[in-house]
Amino acid sequence: MNWLQALILGLLYYLSDAPWFFGEGYYVLQRPVVAGFLTGLILGNPVQGAIIGATMNLIYLGQLNVGGSMPSDMALAGYIGTAIAISTNVSTEMALTLAVPLGLLGTVWWVGKMSIDSVFVHWADRYAEKGNARGVMLMNWLPSAVMMLFFKVLVTVIICMYGTGLVEAFLTSVQNTGVLHGFEVIGGLLPALGIALNLRAILKKETIAFLLVGFLLVAYFNISIIGVALFGLVIAAIYFQYTKEDADYAG
């Protein structure tokens, strides 16, 4: 990885929580399945980037950012984690384990940003007192954008340029021990967390049967996820039709 590549990754990392991609950076560019692919594109291996990012994304499938909280920074894991994984040529399971500490590290800046941005809203107050609409609008993005661009590019370049060596040194030191297998087991387990977290929002006594339908379809018939989604869509449509009758009775 050279400086220019690290710089572009930093820019992408900034964009993943910035307004410029239709305001969807936070929802889309942040996802490791996208971030991994873009990182791979920059490092000259988009396919491997997509594979690593997709696998990594399983951990964050159920992440709910509510009430201004961010349990994990999946963008930091997605961009920098994939970059280090490609540079050090580790297995996908290992990359998954690498994502965890990076994602947790990212929550530190989030708290800082959410606090400092509170100052900028007072700057907007001052413009509002004068009835300056342009000033109010400008204060809602410019100070935070300048701050975050500078900070995120800096952090990315530092971690990319020095982190790769650290990970390589670590991998050499644990070679031929059971440690790597331990990491691989973790890599297989972590998707369970992402799925379980998502189930918080949708799994109830009434829907557990449908979870089992999806599970069994793949366990016994090895159907692709798109196939499972199509079966799910049919079942959901049936539910929607049948509950309509009840609603009519009630109404």
Place this chain on the structure above:
Amino acid sequence: MPDNMVKTESPAAAKLSMKDVNRSYWLWQFFSHANYNYERMQGGSFAMCMAPIIQKLYPKKEDQIQGLQRHLVFFNTNPNFGTLIHGAAIAMEEQRAGGADISDEAINSVKTGLMGPLAGIGDTLDQGIIIPLIVALGISIASQGNVMGSLLVLVLLPLVLMLIAHYFFVKGYRLGSSAVTSVLSGGKMKRLIGAASILGCTVMGGLISSYVSLSTTITFNVGKEAFDLQKQLFDAIMPNLLPLAVTLGVFALIRNKRVSSLKAMLILIVVGFFGGLIGIF
């Protein structure tokens, strides 16, 4: 004057064009989280998307100052489904500028009254169902080395979310302050969430089988025969039994024992690592 007041209650007296409403929508779409902060959350962004509306509706400087300050207060909701509130607020400002008797409190109470319920419903629908579904499809394609999976998420996800945000923004404007009752009440929303949950659960079940992996290497002797726990017990009952057990176990920890997601993650890491190290997995 009283004659005029009655007239402004109806949309016929509209001072804003759809172009103004759409401009406000795009300001929100781009900048809803541009200065997200602990003190007022999306308050600055709400003020930002209302600023051009206020400027157009109120020619007097004092009214503009009041208008900007009215919206520069704490606000936090789901940015996609919650746009119903922005639309309704614009409609109320328009009526107020036309002379209707709408107080600051009325506008504020519609905003604060709606933002909680819409955050709940919206987060369940987008972060809980729509996003995980599209991302899961992307993952299943991309993890097999097909970059179309990543591109699918990159293109389809923003499109879907923007269509939702725009739909509710305009709907809120058309319905005005009555937006609350008309969208939130009625069984249709509930049925829709129910149907979406079914789809979500089915796909999550499939993901457990596809992506969670755990098998034990434990073997022991039963009499003279070696007994392979994985092959002769777990696989004999059902394929992927352990991944299902682990996922439901984590779910139970988070849901019933109120273990934080961070703690659950640490438990998985410790169990996985040492289990792998000593060779039981």
